[in-house]
């Protein structure tokens with residue numbers, strides 16, 4: 149199993165290209181199931197989760213051509229992929245595929261909308277929490293779907309004549325529920341209103357793509373989204389938006405290691421207020437023509453408190469990385485996680501590097517220390533893994549991060565991007 153070895157202590161200087169967003173690319177790829185025409189997505193990142201979804205979509209009948217070729221050998225940063233689903237050949241998403249990646253459950257929306265039925269394995273829990281799908285199913289029921297759970301599968305069926313527009317107020321802001329209902333409602337009869345909808349940039353990106361495909365959607369980016377159903381959708385060409393979590397992660401890595409790096413092809417607006425928190429912690433962040441320049445020269449890191457919230461609040465997907473940064477801050481910070489109940493698995497691993505963190509319920513108290521010391525650590529989930537890399541960049545000596553297959557799910561060419569800025573990071577095979 150591959151590992152990543154980091155030798156800490158170097159500042160970061162140079163440029164890092166920001167990839168297309170994983171969490172936008174996944175629902176956009178799933179939207180290709182809604183039409184028999186070709187959906188072309190540009191700027192699709194090369195990640196394990198994307199490759200897994202390509203397999204899942206293939207199972208439903210989607211024909212995939214990467215950069216004009218049907219075989220997937222291209223590994224450049226940005227790929228253009230054509231998705232064509234002339235007919236849906238299978239409306240079942242099996243356990244073996246869905247259990248590997250939760251977002252694949254979202255195929256339930258387009259399959260139901262286009263074929264009037266679907267059988268999709270329940271995804272099960274994961275490292276960061278139980279992550280139920282009750283809102284998704286209640287929302288589909290509000291569109292007239294009949295739902296039955298049997299043998300670990302959700303069997304869902306639309307009324308004769310198709311889904312019917314309805315109103316669903318989500319009990320808690322949920323990105324996945326918003327994606328699924330938005331996709332399902334595009335082909336429903338009549339108008340659907342999603343209340344307490346997620347307003348994350350990835351939701352807006354999906355709405356923009358669906359609109360380019362002929363859907364009638366208003367309010368994406370606000371808490372109320374309205375969808376007027378249409379009879380069919382066409383193909384479109386759409387560029388996946390830059391990855392805000394990758395942007396925030398590298399911004400924190402630079403704040404941690406010190407230095408001066410430009411993150412190319414990204415935009416601060418995608419991060420809501422998250423980068424202001426980083427400014428308070430001592431980084432200087434400015435917009436440039438090519439992206440965002442992040443600098444921390446000389447001055448230390450200050451403790452700042454955060455609470456994770458839906459967009460535009462501080463994202464849960466940056467909580468672990470921010471905690472890594474706070475381990476070296478002067479002062480004590482308090483980090484509260486409100487989205488997932490078990491997203492503190494990095495705490496024990498950061499402690500192995502010398503961090504002083506105590507947990508009380510959903511809040512971590514981080515007392516900054518003058519130095520971290522390299523050690524072997526274990527990656528537990530995607531964002532937790534990268535928090536260990538960030539800590540390793542500032543730790544004395546060698547940090548070996550084990551189980552890095554988590555990293556490959558969501559960070560494109562991480563070691564290459566860091567190495568070109570002067571970090572000593574290498575992948576060790578076996």
Ligand code: EPZ
Pocket residue numbers: 171172174250251277278279280281282283284285320321322323324325464465487488489530531558
């Ligand atoms: C998306 O997950 C992201 N995944 C997550 O990123 C991200 O952490 C999360 O949104 C929150 O921003 C993708 O986009 C592929 P939710 P999602 O539905 O949609 C509860 C990463 O590291 N809930 O917004 O699955 C749920 O348990 C990943 O890239 C229900 O109770 O998250 C959570 O507490 C991890 N019932 C809250 O809502 C439901 O039916 C928000 O979850 C659905 C959700």
